[in-house]
Amino acid sequence: MIRVMVVDDHTVLRDGISHVINLDSNMKVVESASTIEEAIKKTEASLPDVILADIHLQDESGLDLTVFLKKKFPHIKILILTVEDNEHYLKQALDAGAEGYLLKDTSSDELIYGIQNIYKGNCVIPPSMTKEFLHSRYHPGRSSQEILTPREKEVLRELAKGFTNKEIGRMLYISDKTVKIHISNIYKKLKVSSRSQAIVYAVQKNWIIA
Template sequence: MIKVMLVDDHTVLRDGLNTIISQEQDMEVIGEATNGRELLRNLSTIKPDVIVMDINMPEQSGIELTSIIKKKYTKIKVLILTMFKHDEYFLSAIKEGADGYLLKDSPSELVVDAIRTIAKGESVIHPSMTKKLLSFHQKDRKPEENQLTDREREVLLCLVEGLTNKEIAKKLYISETTVKIHVSKIFKKLEVKSRSQAIIYAVQNKLVPLP
C-alpha cells in the first residue's frame, strides 16, 4: 500500500485528491497539511511514501520544503503538483530533489499514475515541461560526462524519452537489474540524485541526441 500525504493550502484541492486517491486499492492518504510547519510537524510522527505538494504555500514554498525533506527524509518521494509553468520553478524543484512535477490541470488518472511511478523510484515530468527542456542553455560540462559508456548513453537517452526501467530493459534486451545498475552509475558520474535531474542535465548539456 502506497502511503500518501497531501500538502496544499486549498481545502477543495486536498479534498478532491483525497477522494480520487481513496478510490485506488493500492494507495491511501495518511495525512494532510496546509503549510510547511504543519507538514514538518506531521513528519515527526508519520512517514508517507509519497508527498503530493503545491509550490505556493504560506510560510515556506514547496521548493524549500522539498529541499528539507530530501535532506532529512531521504526515502520520501515528492511530487510537485502546481499551477506554475515557469521554468525557474520547475528547474528549482527538480534541482532540490523533487521526483515529479505535474500541473494542476493534469487529468486525475495522470496524477494517480505519477504517484505509483514515483513510489517505485522513477520520475514523472508534465509533458509541457519536458518540451521546455529543449530550450535550456548548455552548461559547462564536467569531466565525468566523458566517462559514460555507450550503453550508459543508451540508457540515458531512454530516461530522456521517459521510459520506465521495464521498458528500457525490453528496448535494450537487458534485465531490469542491469538497467538499475546502469542508472546508478549514470547518477554517480553526472553527480545527480534522481532521474529528473539526470534528464535535465542530459538535455542541458546535449549528452544525448534529441529530435
C-alpha cells in the first residue's frame, strides 16, 4: 500500500486528487494539507511514502517545502503537481529534490502511474516538457568531454523520458539487471544519488538530445 499526502491550497482540487488516488486499491491518501507549516507537521506525524505538492501554496512555495522535506526525510518521494507548464519551474523542482513533475491536466491514469513510478525510484516528467527541457539546453558543438559510454548515454536518455528499468531493457534489448548496472555506473560517474539529479546534470552538460 502506497501512503500518500496531498498538499494543495485549493480544497476542491485537493479533494478531487485524493478521490482519484483512493480509487486505486494499492494507494491511500493518509493526510492532506494546504500550507507548508501544516504539511511539515503532518509529514512528521504520518511519514507518507509519497507527497504530491503544488508549487503555489497561498503566499508560500511548494519548492521550499520540497527542499525542507528532502533534507529531513530523504526517503519520502515528492511529486510536484502543478499548472506550470514551464521549463524553469521543472528545473527548479528537480534541483529541489523532487522525483517527479506532472501537470494538473494529466489524466487520472497518468497520475496513478506517476505515483507508482516515483515510489519505485523512477523519475517522472511529462513527455512534452521533457522534449522542451532537453532541446532548450542543447548546443550541437559540445560533445568532446563526455564521460559516459554510448550505452550509458542511451540508458540516461530513456531515464529522462520517464521509462522504467523494465521498459528501458525492452527498448535496448538488454536485461533489467544490466539496466540497473548501467544506472549504478551513471550515478558513480556523475556523483549523484537519484534519477532526477542524473537527468538535471546531464541536461546541464548538454549530453542529452530529445
